[in-house]
Amino acid sequence: MSTEQTTKNYIRLGVFFQGVNSNTVWKTPEAGSQTDFESFRRLAQTAERGLFSAFFLGEGLRLREHLGAVHDLDVVGRPDAQTMLAALAAVTTNIGLVATQNTTYNDPADLAHRLASLDLLSGGRAAWNIVTTDNAWTGANFRRGGYLDHQDRYTHAEAFVETAKAIWDSWGSEDIAATGRQASWLRPGAATPIEHQGAHYTIDYTSRLPRSAQGRPVLFQAGDSAEGRDFAARQADVIFSAHTGLQAATDFRTDITARTLKAGRAASAVKIMPGAEFILAETPQAAEEKRRWVKEQQIGPQQALAYLEQFWGESLEGIDPEGPLPSFDPKISESDVTRGSGFQGAKAVELTREWRETATAQGLNILEFVRVKSGRSDGTFAGSYTQVADRLEQFAARGVVDGFNVTPWLIPNGLDDIVNHLVPELQERGIYPTEYSGNTLRENLGLDALEPATTKRHSDKTIIEVGA
Numbered sequence: 001m002s003t004e005q006t007t008k009n010y011i012r013l014g015v016f017f018q019g020v021n022s023n024t025v026w027k028t029p030e031a032g033s034q035t036d037f038e039s040f041r042r043l044a045q046t047a048e049r050g051l052f053s054a055f056f057l058g059e060g061l062r063l064r065e066h067l068g069a070v071h072d073l074d075v076v077g078r079p080d081a082q083t084m085l086a087a088l089a090a091v092t093t094n095i096g097l098v099a100t101q102n103t104t105y106n107d108p109a110d111l112a113h114r115l116a117s118l119d120l121l122s123g124g125r126a127a128w129n130i131v132t133t134d135n136a137w138t139g140a141n142f143r144r145g146g147y148l149d150h151q152d153r154y155t156h157a158e159a160f161v162e163t164a165k166a167i168w169d170s171w172g173s174e175d176i177a178a179t180g181r182q183a184s185w186l187r188p189g190a191a192t193p194i195e196h197q198g199a200h201y202t203i204d205y206t207s208r209l210p211r212s213a214q215g216r217p218v219l220f221q222a223g224d225s226a227e228g229r230d231f232a233a234r235q236a237d238v239i240f241s242a243h244t245g246l247q248a249a250t251d252f253r254t255d256i257t258a259r260t261l262k263a264g265r266a267a268s269a270v271k272i273m274p275g276a277e278f279i280l281a282e283t284p285q286a287a288e289e290k291r292r293w294v295k296e297q298q299i300g301p302q303q304a305l306a307y308l309e310q311f312w313g314e315s316l317e318g319i320d321p322e323g324p325l326p327s328f329d330p331k332i333s334e335s336d337v338t339r340g341s342g343f344q345g346a347k348a349v350e351l352t353r354e355w356r357e358t359a360t361a362q363g364l365n366i367l368e369f370v371r372v373k374s375g376r377s378d379g380t381f382a383g384s385y386t387q388v389a390d391r392l393e394q395f396a397a398r399g400v401v402d403g404f405n406v407t408p409w410l411i412p413n414g415l416d417d418i419v420n421h422l423v424p425e426l427q428e429r430g431i432y433p434t435e436y437s438g439n440t441l442r443e444n445l446g447l448d449a450l451e452p453a454t455t456k457r458h459s460d461k462t463i464i465e466v467g468a
């Protein structure tokens with residue numbers, strides 16, 4: 001086990017594969033299938049070869065919709081995250097397995113059990129990326145509907161996570177007999193019932209599983225509002241942020257540190273790993289050519305118009321993608337919510353007028369403008385291996401992030417050049433691990449070990465009062 005890991009600002013890497021997305025390039029011969037286990041096996045094993053901390057799956061419970069129909073430009077069809085991660089646990093050894101699961105539509109006892117199962121089966125490599133989900137139409141999937149207002153979503157999430165943590169902490173790993181040769185399977189009085197009576201549900205549950213090798217699943221969080229950030233400061237081990245640029249990441253770290261200290265936790269208790277895209281080549285020129293090609297593949301004429309339609313709130317069929325932005329204002333009203341983009345209509349007119357001015361001033365047609373606009377220039381590391389390593393070294397020197405969640409633009413081979421070229425360069429500079437620190441995700445993220453049981457055990461029941 002390495003001892004140097006605690007003393008350096010490492011840049012750790014995870015790989016993030018979304019539930020639905022439009023960033024992955026599928027129309028190229030090297031692209032694999034998004035439904036085939038082979039793609040995921042290849043990707044996860046490559047990540048593990050590159051000592052990635054985590055293999056991370058996003059979640060989309062309902063296909064995105066656009067102008068009243070399924071948004072058929074998205075890549076969809078990925079099998080269920082937990083099923084996929086359980087299968088990957090069998091073909092990997094060290095890499096963490098992170099499942100995005102929302103609190104709004106799950107039940108705490110059920111989800112806690114499923115995540116604990118993954119954690120046990122993988123030898124302490126599971127994590128839960130906690131999301132609250134920001135749209136009402138996903139609720140139509142469920143018997144109870146159950147969409148909540150923004151504020152309520154986080155109150156609910158807090159009660160949910162406190163309950164899940166109590167469930168995971170209610171057994172010691174020593175509480176269960178490993179074989180049937182003892183008088184009973186369970187140590188008498190071992191499994192403490194968890195009772196929660198709150199605004200959203202009433203639960204009286206006795207956990208069915210002992211603690212895992214890492215105590216309980218690591219908690220990731222993704223959600224960027226003030227409430228989301230405070231929630232992360234109280235509950236998360238890792239934040240999956242959208243603040244990738246050096247300045248944005250610095251500001252985000254400052255903000256999260258203040259919130260974490262206010263929540264009574266050490267600043268180092270919350271790691272930050274923004275999402276990022278890497279487009280790499282041997283030379284700066286080759287990387288720039290590749291970047292252009294990737295952007296062209298990601299945003300073609302259909303994607304460009306669909307992007308604008310989200311803001312104009314109507315079909316732009318017939319408008320030339322190689323011509324100027326529409327000369328008319330959006331008709332979208334304040335109450336409209338474009339499904340899947342999260343964008344609300346209130347500022348559409350103001351915003352699109354600004355865009356029109358910018359595009360005209362810079363001489364950009366629709367296609368070019370949307371490529372620039374949605375190109376996540378902040379979130380893209382494009383350049384030669386050395387150039388990108390230089391940039392990452394700046395992040396490591398400032399200590400503003402603990403790593404990045406790579407969103408590969410090509411599946412399943414999109415990590416190859418990172419693992420083969422960038423990782424060795426970072427290792428040489430001493431800013432990337434040279435081995436896995438241990439067997440659990442908690443160890444491999446440099447997180448402190450948990451106390452044996454963090455929940456105070458009462459004589460007969462553990463009462464969770466958060467959100468009551």
Ligand SMILES: Cc1cc2nc3c(=O)[nH]c(=O)nc-3n(C[C@H](O)[C@H](O)[C@H](O)COP(=O)(O)O)c2cc1C
Nearest residue numbers: 058059100131132133134222223224225228240241
């Ligand atoms: C980087 C990032 C990744 C996210 N990934 C998912 C996801 O995979 N599935 C999902 O339902 N929501 C996802 N969300 C959305 C959150 O669930 C949350 O609903 C949304 O950000 C609104 O909360 P907020 O107002 O606190 O940001 C993500 C959010 C962020 C910032």
